[in-house]
Amino acid sequence: MLTVKEAAEFLRLHDNYEILTHDYPDGDTLGSAYALCIALCSIGKRARIITTGLPKSFTFLTQGVEEQSFDADTIVCVDVADEKLLGCNADKYHGKIDLCIDHHSTNKVIAKNIIVDDSAAANCEIIYHILKELGIKITRPIANALYTGISTDTGCFKYSNTTPKTLRIAADIIEIGCDSVYINKLMFDTKSKAKLRLEKEIYENIRYCADGRCAIIYTTLEMQKKLGVSSDELEGLASIPRQIEGVSIGITMREKEGGFFKVSVRTNSKVINAADFCAKFGGGGHREASGCTVKGSLEEARQTLIEAVEEAL
Amino acid sequence: MLTVKEAAEFLRLHDNYEILTHDYPDGDTLGSAYALCIALCSIGKRARIITTGLPKSFTFLTQGVEEQSFDADTIVCVDVADEKLLGCNADKYHGKIDLCIDHHSTNKVIAKNIIVDDSAAANCEIIYHILKELGIKITRPIANALYTGISTDTGCFKYSNTTPKTLRIAADIIEIGCDSVYINKLMFDTKSKAKLRLEKEIYENIRYCADGRCAIIYTTLEMQKKLGVSSDELEGLASIPRQIEGVSIGITMREKEGGFFKVSVRTNSKVINAADFCAKFGGGGHREASGCTVKGSLEEARQTLIEAVEEAL
Numbered sequence: 001m002l003t004v005k006e007a008a009e010f011l012r013l014h015d016n017y018e019i020l021t022h023d024y025p026d027g028d029t030l031g032s033a034y035a036l037c038i039a040l041c042s043i044g045k046r047a048r049i050i051t052t053g054l055p056k057s058f059t060f061l062t063q064g065v066e067e068q069s070f071d072a073d074t075i076v077c078v079d080v081a082d083e084k085l086l087g088c089n090a091d092k093y094h095g096k097i098d099l100c101i102d103h104h105s106t107n108k109v110i111a112k113n114i115i116v117d118d119s120a121a122a123n124c125e126i127i128y129h130i131l132k133e134l135g136i137k138i139t140r141p142i143a144n145a146l147y148t149g150i151s152t153d154t155g156c157f158k159y160s161n162t163t164p165k166t167l168r169i170a171a172d173i174i175e176i177g178c179d180s181v182y183i184n185k186l187m188f189d190t191k192s193k194a195k196l197r198l199e200k201e202i203y204e205n206i207r208y209c210a211d212g213r214c215a216i217i218y219t220t221l222e223m224q225k226k227l228g229v230s231s232d233e234l235e236g237l238a239s240i241p242r243q244i245e246g247v248s249i250g251i252t253m254r255e256k257e258g259g260f261f262k263v264s265v266r267t268n269s270k271v272i273n274a275a276d277f278c279a280k281f282g283g284g285g286h287r288e289a290s291g292c293t294v295k296g297s298l299e300e301a302r303q304t305l306i307e308a309v310e311e312a313l
Numbered sequence: 314m315l316t317v318k319e320a321a322e323f324l325r326l327h328d329n330y331e332i333l334t335h336d337y338p339d340g341d342t343l344g345s346a347y348a349l350c351i352a353l354c355s356i357g358k359r360a361r362i363i364t365t366g367l368p369k370s371f372t373f374l375t376q377g378v379e380e381q382s383f384d385a386d387t388i389v390c391v392d393v394a395d396e397k398l399l400g401c402n403a404d405k406y407h408g409k410i411d412l413c414i415d416h417h418s419t420n421k422v423i424a425k426n427i428i429v430d431d432s433a434a435a436n437c438e439i440i441y442h443i444l445k446e447l448g449i450k451i452t453r454p455i456a457n458a459l460y461t462g463i464s465t466d467t468g469c470f471k472y473s474n475t476t477p478k479t480l481r482i483a484a485d486i487i488e489i490g491c492d493s494v495y496i497n498k499l500m501f502d503t504k505s506k507a508k509l510r511l512e513k514e515i516y517e518n519i520r521y522c523a524d525g526r527c528a529i530i531y532t533t534l535e536m537q538k539k540l541g542v543s544s545d546e547l548e549g550l551a552s553i554p555r556q557i558e559g560v561s562i563g564i565t566m567r568e569k570e571g572g573f574f575k576v577s578v579r580t581n582s583k584v585i586n587a588a589d590f591c592a593k594f595g596g597g598g599h600r601e602a603s604g605c606t607v608k609g610s611l612e613e614a615r616q617t618l619i620e621a622v623e624e625a626l
Contacts, residue, residue: 155469156468156469156470156471157469157470157480157483158469158497158501158502159497160494160497162487162493163487164484164485164487164488165484167470167480167481167483167484167487168480168481168484170470170480171477171478171480171481171484172477174475174476174477174480175477180475181473184471184472184473188471189471189552189555189556190556190558191556191557191558192557192558193557193558196516196519196557197516199512199516200513200516200517203509203510203512203513204513206509239502242502243502243503243504244504244505244506244509245503245504245505245506
């Protein structure tokens with residue numbers, strides 16, 4: 001396990017980086033990748049990002065990032081807890097990861113060098129410390145990328161993972177100059193009319209189980225199509241079921257192409273550990289926020305989850 | 314206008330405090346009042362809070378506060394921008410306010426001593442500085458009260474009023490020891506099933522005007538009764554209409570007993586100033602978040618607001 005200083009030293013000594021994000025990329029993996037990529041380029045290195053997608057709401061992160069053509073020498077993955085989570089890139093990079101920077105306690109990546117700090121609310125906190133150690137000037141695009149990761153992984157400082165350290169890093173980043181107002185509005189306070197219609201439909205179809213201690217919501221491909229909701233707009237639904245009074249485990253099922261559901265689990269960790277729950281389905285994450293996938297039709301997949309909840313509670 | 318140091322000195326020299334909150338008290342006026350009350354008692358003063366109500370979700374603030382019987386000598390109001398906002402206490406305290414501590418740029422309170430800092434996202438930021446100046450130990454109940462004010466007035470650090478200073482104060486308060494996880498869950502992540510039903514109904518009845526740049530939502534006493542929603546649960550609705558894509562002014566109308574609506578206005582201040590808008594109806598507040606009341610039936614009051622919006626935009 002590397003220290004922040006050693007991870008910085010590694011980055012100083014190497015070049016020609018490919019930076020990998022996890023599949024279904026979120027704000028923290030993308031924020032980490034963009035912050036690191038822009039920062040490395042600012043000290044004369046070559047770097048590019050390899051991701052399986054870039055949701056529309058995150059395209060602002062690409063500002064000032066230039067496409068570079070070079071042969072990669074150094075593979076870094078950020079916010080990736082397991083090689084499997086590289087998605088369609090998993091096979092290509094199997095056994096080739098030189099540096100893994102992550103904040104998941106469940107990290108299982110086999111890499112030549114690893115830095116994992118599960119006290120960091122967001123992986124971007126670790127990136128921030130590494131960039132400071134490298135003496136890199138935090139420009140506005142870097143600050144925006146870091147702020148995006150930190151704010152999205154903490155629900156804008158609302159979740160239990162938020163620490164004094166998280167808030168102080170955010171304060172520093174905003175002071176340096178970052179578009180936090182714009183990012184907050186985009187990440188947390190913008191809903192299309194289609195999404196409003198979707199939420200109404202979700203509210204109509206909440207399923208409770210385990211005596212009301214579990215609430216399950218879902219979206220299907222058909223609902224998405226009917227209401228004109230883009231896949232990006234399905235992000236952020238996961239907080240809905242856990243909010244309901246009396247609910248200790250909130251489950252959000254999103255149907256994907258290929259006959260399976262992407263499942264987000266949010267829990268009160270004093271009652272049930274979300275990472276353990278998702279591990280049963282080959283997933284993982286944090287104690288209060290984890291994810292996995294479950295195969296089958298809506299009814300089948302939901303029944304599988306209900307049985308697992310009733311066994312776990 | 315007093316400095317923080319002078320306000321602290323004032324509090325050190327006086328005793329037997331009555332601390333007034335504004336009407337329809339929110340997290341910041343209550344947080345300010347409880348933090349100040351507990352802090353003054355901790356240095357041997359006598360103090361009590363005078364408020365027109367205490368919503369159920371804020372009752373945790375009263376922990377450790379003892380009822381005290383004494384003749385009041387010193388009247389302080391917190392987070393009160395205008396004497397009118399004292400509600401049913403306005404007449405009784407007219408002309409008798411010794412110290413006004415507030416963060417509204419529109420403050421109009423006539424008091425013997427005033428400290429207003431509109432750079433503070435929450436009035437609790439000013440209270441925090443005054444308590445530090447007084448050398449008062451920030452105990453957990455004080456920290457909880459301060460955190461409640463700061464987090465609620467910033468939408469848990471999401472709104473544009475959040476500054477690096479706000480985040481650093483929050484970091485200090487959490488570090489001292491405060492139940493931020495509990496408070497966040499209670500303030501931002503708890504919804505009763507009745508409230509979910511209410512939101513569904515609200516979503517069905519959104520009215521757009523000014524070419525979609527304004528969205529208006531409402532609740533009526535009848536809806537509240539039908540769905541079993543308490544008045545406390547109507548707090549927090551105000552962020553809904555402003556979130557809708559393309560909306561620069563979001564208006565939330567809540568019917569009150571007595572034939573009028575309490576109106577919350579949230580705006581993109583680059584397009585329209587919420588305080589100016591509400592001033593037309595005798596209300597006020599901040600550039601992006603203000604309030605007022607409008608008389609009449611739902612149709613009448615809404616039409617009045619629509620006309621004002623179309624004139625203003």
